[in-house]
Amino acid sequence: MYHEFFGLKEAPFRITPDTGFFFSGGERGAILQGLVYAIRQGEGIIKVTGEVGSGKTMLCWMLEQHLPDDIETVYLANPNVKPEDVLPSILAELELAHPADASRAEHLRTLNDYLLARHDANRQVVMFVEEAQGMTLDTLEEIRLLSNLETEREKLLQIVMFGQPELDIKLADPRIRQLRERITTAITLAPFTADDIRAYLAFRLTTAGYRGPDLFDRRVVRIIAQASQGLTRRVNILADKSLLAAYTDNTHRVLPRHIRVALRDSAFNDGMHSSPRWLLSSIAVVVMLAVLAGFYRLSKPAAIPAQPTHTMAAQTAPAVANSPKVAANTSHIPAGTFEQRLTTTRDWLMQQPAEAYTLQLSLLRNPNEFPAYLSGEGSGLAPDQLRIFRSQAQGHPSWTVIYGNYPSRQAANQALAKLPEAVRRRQPYLRTVGGIRNETRQIQQVGK
Known part of the structure; x- marks a missing residue:
C-alpha cells in the first residue's frame, strides 16, 4: 500500500x-566468509547459533550460494527426525538407494561409498543441520557419528549445525560431550547495534528502490533498536508497520509515534515500551485510516498502487491468509477417491525434475485418516496441491502427505514459512522429488 x-519498487x-x-x-559478511573458509578446511564440526529472528536461515542460504562448485550440499531440516531415520533421510536427499529393510550398517556403507567416490573426484560434501536445538540427544549423537567417516587425512562429510541458543544447553550435557569436543568452529550471531540497524534500514530501502533522504532518523532508530533487541526479523516487522503508519499520516518521515503504533501491534511487544494512550491506537484504526487515505488519494492525479503488495492487515491476518495458493472456499474440498490421489501423485512424481522440491506435511497410519486430514488441518491448503504416496514408518505401511511444487530450496522454504499455523505445528519439512521417487521405488521392491 505504501x-x-x-x-519503492x-x-x-x-x-x-x-x-x-x-x-x-553487523559482521554478517565476515561470518559468511569465515564459514566458507572453515568448510573448505574440512576439519571438525561447525556450529552457528543465534536467537530466533537473528538471520540464521538467511545466512544458511547465502552460504550455499557462496560455496565453490566442487562442494555439494545436503540438508537435514527436520528437527524431529529419529536417530534411526538420520541415515535414510540423508540417503534420500542424495537420491541413493536405501531399502526400508536395510540395516544401519548397510545404510552407512552406502553413504560411505558415495562420499569416497566424491572424494576421489575431488569434490566435497557438506551437510547443513537446521533447527538442531530441537533434536534429541540420541539424534545429535547419530549426527556426531557421521563425522567419523574419513580417509587417513580428511573428513568425508563436513557438518554445519544451525540452532538457537538452546543448542548450547543441550551440548553441555555430559552424555554428548564427544559431539561438543568435535566442534572446531563456533559462531554466534550477535544482535545488531543501533548503528547496525540504521545502516540495515538504509540498505534495505535502497535495495528496494528508495532514492530519498533518510526515512528513519537516529531518534527513531534508537526506539527500534530497543524494541527489537537487535533481531532482524523484529526490525523488519517494526520498519514495515511504521512505514504504513507514516503513509496514513501522509508524511515521508517516520516519527516515534509511528514506531509506537507498530510496536503496539507486534506480537513481541512485552509491555516495556509504554506510551500515552492517544499514541496506542489499535491496528484496526491504522488500517482503516490507510484505506480511507487510499480512497482519498484515488481521487487525486497521483493514485496509489491499485494492487497493494504488502499491508499491515496482511501481516496480522490469520496465517492461512498468507499460505501458498489458499483455496477461497475449503469447506468442501473436491478430494476425489484416495486411490485417485495416489495415482495422480505417482504420475506427478514421474513428471517433475528430481531436483524439484515439495513439502512433507504429515504421516498417516491409515488411508481412512485422509478425509479427516482434508477437512481438518489440511482445509487451509489448495486441494490441487495436496498429494499422497505410499511409504513406511518403522516397518509398517503408512501414507505420506506432501504439498506444493517448488523449483528451488529457497522457494520451498518461503512456502514453508507461509503455511497455516495448524500445519506448521506438525513440523513440516522439505523433500526433493528425487528423494521421494527413490523412497517409493525401494518400498515397491521390498513389496515384491
Whole structure:
C-alpha cells in the first residue's frame, strides 16, 4: 500500500529471507566468509547459533550460494527426525538407494561409498543441520557419528549445525560431550547495534528502490533498536508497520509515534515500551485510516498502487491468509477417491525434475485418516496441491502427505514459512522429488 508513496519498487522489509537483501553489516559478511573458509578446511564440526529472528536461515542460504562448485550440499531440516531415520533421510536427499529393510550398517556403507567416490573426484560434501536445538540427544549423537567417516587425512562429510541458543544447553550435557569436543568452529550471531540497524534500514530501502533522504532518523532508530533487541526479523516487522503508519499520516518521515503504533501491534511487544494512550491506537484504526487515505488519494492525479503488495492487515491476518495458493472456499474440498490421489501423485512424481522440491506435511497410519486430514488441518491448503504416496514408518505401511511444487530450496522454504499455523505445528519439512521417487521405488521392491 505504501510502496508507491515512498518510491519503492518492492517490499523492503519482508520477513521471509531473500538473499537479494542480504546485509553484510553487523559482521554478517565476515561470518559468511569465515564459514566458507572453515568448510573448505574440512576439519571438525561447525556450529552457528543465534536467537530466533537473528538471520540464521538467511545466512544458511547465502552460504550455499557462496560455496565453490566442487562442494555439494545436503540438508537435514527436520528437527524431529529419529536417530534411526538420520541415515535414510540423508540417503534420500542424495537420491541413493536405501531399502526400508536395510540395516544401519548397510545404510552407512552406502553413504560411505558415495562420499569416497566424491572424494576421489575431488569434490566435497557438506551437510547443513537446521533447527538442531530441537533434536534429541540420541539424534545429535547419530549426527556426531557421521563425522567419523574419513580417509587417513580428511573428513568425508563436513557438518554445519544451525540452532538457537538452546543448542548450547543441550551440548553441555555430559552424555554428548564427544559431539561438543568435535566442534572446531563456533559462531554466534550477535544482535545488531543501533548503528547496525540504521545502516540495515538504509540498505534495505535502497535495495528496494528508495532514492530519498533518510526515512528513519537516529531518534527513531534508537526506539527500534530497543524494541527489537537487535533481531532482524523484529526490525523488519517494526520498519514495515511504521512505514504504513507514516503513509496514513501522509508524511515521508517516520516519527516515534509511528514506531509506537507498530510496536503496539507486534506480537513481541512485552509491555516495556509504554506510551500515552492517544499514541496506542489499535491496528484496526491504522488500517482503516490507510484505506480511507487510499480512497482519498484515488481521487487525486497521483493514485496509489491499485494492487497493494504488502499491508499491515496482511501481516496480522490469520496465517492461512498468507499460505501458498489458499483455496477461497475449503469447506468442501473436491478430494476425489484416495486411490485417485495416489495415482495422480505417482504420475506427478514421474513428471517433475528430481531436483524439484515439495513439502512433507504429515504421516498417516491409515488411508481412512485422509478425509479427516482434508477437512481438518489440511482445509487451509489448495486441494490441487495436496498429494499422497505410499511409504513406511518403522516397518509398517503408512501414507505420506506432501504439498506444493517448488523449483528451488529457497522457494520451498518461503512456502514453508507461509503455511497455516495448524500445519506448521506438525513440523513440516522439505523433500526433493528425487528423494521421494527413490523412497517409493525401494518400498515397491521390498513389496515384491
